[in-house]
Amino acid sequence: MTERILQELIESFPKLLLTALKVTVPLTAISFTIGIMIALMTALVQIAKIPVLRQLARFYVWIIRGTPMLVQLFVVYFGLPSIGITMSAFPSAIIVLSLSVGAYCSETIRGAIESVPKGQLEACYCVGMTFPQAMRRVIIPQAMTAAFPPLSNSLIGLVKDTSLAYSIAVVEIMAQAQRIASRTYDYFWLYLEAGLIYLIICTLLTWIQRLVERRMERKR
Amino acid sequence: MIEVMNIQKRFGEKEVLKDVSFRVNDGDVIAVLGPSGSGKTTMLRCLSFLETADGGKVIFDGKEYDLHHSSKKDILNYRKKIGFVFQNYQLFGNKTALENVTEGLIIARKMDKKEAVDRGMKALERVGMLDHKDFYPSRLSGGQQQRVAIARAMVSEPGVIFFDEPTSALDPELTGEVLNVMEKLADEGTTMVVVTHEMEFARRGADRVILMEDGLIVEEDSSDVFFTSPKTDRAKAFLEGIRGR
Ligand SMILES: Nc1ncnc2c1ncn2[C@@H]1O[C@H](COP(=O)(O)OP(=O)(O)OP(=O)(O)O)[C@@H](O)[C@H]1O
Numbered sequence A: 001m002t003e004r005i006l007q008e009l010i011e012s013f014p015k016l017l018l019t020a021l022k023v024t025v026p027l028t029a030i031s032f033t034i035g036i037m038i039a040l041m042t043a044l045v046q047i048a049k050i051p052v053l054r055q056l057a058r059f060y061v062w063i064i065r066g067t068p069m070l071v072q073l074f075v076v077y078f079g080l081p082s083i084g085i086t087m088s089a090f091p092s093a094i095i096v097l098s099l100s101v102g103a104y105c106s107e108t109i110r111g112a113i114e115s116v117p118k119g120q121l122e123a124c125y126c127v128g129m130t131f132p133q134a135m136r137r138v139i140i141p142q143a144m145t146a147a148f149p150p151l152s153n154s155l156i157g158l159v160k161d162t163s164l165a166y167s168i169a170v171v172e173i174m175a176q177a178q179r180i181a182s183r184t185y186d187y188f189w190l191y192l193e194a195g196l197i198y199l200i201i202c203t204l205l206t207w208i209q210r211l212v213e214r215r216m217e218r219k220r
Numbered sequence B: 001m002i003e004v005m006n007i008q009k010r011f012g013e014k015e016v017l018k019d020v021s022f023r024v025n026d027g028d029v030i031a032v033l034g035p036s037g038s039g040k041t042t043m044l045r046c047l048s049f050l051e052t053a054d055g056g057k058v059i060f061d062g063k064e065y066d067l068h069h070s071s072k073k074d075i076l077n078y079r080k081k082i083g084f085v086f087q088n089y090q091l092f093g094n095k096t097a098l099e100n101v102t103e104g105l106i107i108a109r110k111m112d113k114k115e116a117v118d119r120g121m122k123a124l125e126r127v128g129m130l131d132h133k134d135f136y137p138s139r140l141s142g143g144q145q146q147r148v149a150i151a152r153a154m155v156s157e158p159g160v161i162f163f164d165e166p167t168s169a170l171d172p173e174l175t176g177e178v179l180n181v182m183e184k185l186a187d188e189g190t191t192m193v194v195v196t197h198e199m200e201f202a203r204r205g206a207d208r209v210i211l212m213e214d215g216l217i218v219e220e221d222s223s224d225v226f227f228t229s230p231k232t233d234r235a236k237a238f239l240e241g242i243r244g245r
């Protein structure tokens, strides 16, 4: 590594970091939040065995899990305009990423909810609670404790999946690295630096995950 | 008073409850005995709408409930007037002992939090668990969990509490503390229907005994009569079997 490259990397680091903060982090945070809500609803309509919605939920999970995210991004961003639905790149990415989180995490959450002894739901009923009350107060909190490690994995996976938004011209970390590198042709180093940014984010998240897990451990 | 009329329930081909009727007067403690598979648990579950009976009624608190189909609203109201103690305690794992007891008051009954805590503490005191009020279930022994579960069932002062083999999941040395609490409740006039294999409890703690076999009540007596001079051959055989063990 020459001094010039080092200089370049030092200069580009804040730019990449800023892109991470302005694009990758919001993209991750928004998609994950929406995705978890979709996942929870998808899991609940299956557990409560609500007709029609339940089949719809299974269909949705089937489609999302069975097709590559790249294809989904292209369908939403390049395909939907042809039937009159046009969206800019960022919201398109949000939609696809949220749906993906929703589908994968719904299975995680469903498993976690089913891992809470069924008798506790009956015990809720016997103290006069309704199904929604029981879910909200007793079952889902415990399911979330059980689901926390796998959901954290999904979150970390999502951080990296945001790089796919590059393919529909969202200027995220990869695109930014490429832009900078195209001026000097130091692709090798800039892509490594892009990787470093992801590594930093994911390490931070792993660290938070451990912290929270330790705290939950104490609350039992 | 609670009057149970003609419960019927089948699982597939199997007729688990053929036609079960009985009556519980206020303050009565009824022990339900019977061999494994005779339908005792199913009867309590039908009486709590945890299982939908194929037929039958219960008259309780001056109101008649159809065990086969009642509206959600009726079921909810009915459940607020009963208590249920499960074989496996089924405490809420994310709640402390005190929260387990107050949750139903606060969430289902919309009771003021302070009043609920007040009542919760009193209930825990009655089962001797007040000093463990901030413990999570995973930190309690089976006997302690079951006592908290009893506090949870009685805190709302229900018209009747159903117990489904409350000591069967416990190590033998822990059954005593739970039975003591139940006997105390019985002495205080709580109306209870207790499915149990604890003959000692049935003899001492219960006013009346119901013997079930194959989905039917085959004998119903005061507990003295049942244990000293049972009327039916089946009751005699049942008692023989127990003494034989
Ligand atoms: N959900 C169910 N589906 C199918 N069969 C069931 C179900 N629950 C109970 N049964 C059957 O109904 C019969 C009565 O069961 P139940 O649990 O009421 O008996 P019990 O008197 O409580 O027995 P035990 O003393 O072993 O607890 C048994 O033959 C059992 O296999």
Ligand SMILES: [Mg+2]
Pocket (backbone or CB within 6 Å): B040, B041, B042, B165
């Ligand atoms: Mg049983």
